[in-house]
Amino acid sequence: MDGRIQSCRYRLLFKFMSLSILAALALSCRIDNSVQPDEPNQSESTLPVIDIISENCESRDGHGIDMIVLHHTGSSVDAFRIAHFFQDLNAQVSAHYIIDRNGAIIRSVPDNLSAWHTGNSFFDGSDNVNQRSIGIELCNLGDNSEDFSYDQVESLIKLMADISRQYNIPSTRFVRHRDVAVPAGRKIDTADNLDVAAVYASVENYIVSGFLDVPPAAPVSRSLSRENARLYKVVKGDTYEYISWLIYDSPALADSIRTANQNRDLIPGDSLYIPENPFDLFE
Numbered sequence: 679m680d681g682r683i684q685s686c687r688y689r690l691l692f693k694f695m696s697l698s699i700l701a702a703l704a705l706s707c708r709i710d711n712s713v714q715p716d717e718p719n720q721s722e723s724t725l726p727v728i729d730i731i732s733e734n735c736e737s738r739d740g741h742g743i744d745m746i747v748l749h750h751t752g753s754s755v756d757a758f759r760i761a762h763f764f765q766d767l768n769a770q771v772s773a774h775y776i777i778d779r780n781g782a783i784i785r786s787v788p789d790n791l792s793a794w795h796t797g798n799s800f801f802d803g804s805d806n807v808n809q810r811s812i813g814i815e816l817c818n819l820g821d822n823s824e825d826f827s828y829d830q831v832e833s834l835i836k837l838m839a840d841i842s843r844q845y846n847i848p849s850t851r852f853v854r855h856r857d858v859a860v861p862a863g864r865k866i867d868t869a870d871n872l873d874v875a876a877v878y879a880s881v882e883n884y885i886v887s888g889f890l891d892v893p894p895a896a897p898v899s900r901s902l903s904r905e906n907a908r909l910y911k912v913v914k915g916d917t918y919e920y921i922s923w924l925i926y927d928s929p930a931l932a933d934s935i936r937t938a939n940q941n942r943d944l945i946p947g948d949s950l951y952i953p954e955n956p957f958d959l960f961e
């Protein structure tokens with residue numbers, strides 16, 4: 679009898695405890711739910727971005743996004759003018775984002791599409807660099823004479839952190855155009871005075887700690903030889919279209935290069951004048 683009463687008490691106690699645990703779980707779920715909307719949604723960019731969309735893009739053809747490629751524009755013009763240049767269908771070039779000297783970010787191509795920014799390139803066993811990457815252009819002369827501004831590098835770090843978080847891209851897959859361009863040496867961006875190692879470390883740190891540290895410009899031990907960058911030695915089989923592709927990732931500047939070289943025939947061994955900055959062709 680006592681035993682039955684006792685076991686009945688235990689059962690009641692057990693039932694009470696079970697209900698309490700369930701109630702506590704339900705409460706904690708409610709608390710979790712109520713907190714969630716206030717947490718930052720890491721799958722969406724919180725950065726202010728201006729859309730000036732280019733149609734110079736294509737499907738990623740099933741490739742996931744697992745790289746970030748940095749460029750400089752090699753030009754004195756601002757991000758708006760670059761964005762409008764990317765809208766020119768004849769230009770056949772684009773990048774996903776352009777960061778102006780004042781830190782403003784323009785989006786030119788949506789992330790889910792492949793932009794045309796790397797040309798012939800290769801990285802980690804793949805030549806589909808455009809289809810796997812997000813391309814970011816930094817407005818800068820690109821000859822080490824102009825600092826990448828504090829505001830610009832701050833926006834770059836925030837944007838890279840956003841992209842890195844969204845697509846789970848490790849810092850080992852942050853690269854400069856010159857790191858992936860084929861043949862090696864075809865591209866010089868980004869210029870040496872952007873300390874990319876420090877930028878990549880800042881991106882990682884910002885993701886982990888939320889602390890944003892904008893590194894100073896890198897000391898430049900040697901300046902790029904503009905003379906060498908401006909000369910192209912013609913080889914057998916060259917055409918102006920091919921040279922335009924090779925230097926600027928686009929055939930669109932072939933006529934401008936031809937004009938800049940007095941319409942001369944391409945003779946192997948001759949040197950051509952190739953402006954380092956393609957916008958010089960339009961000035």
Ligand SMILES: [Zn+2]
Binds near residue numbers: 795855865867
């Ligand atoms: Zn580039």
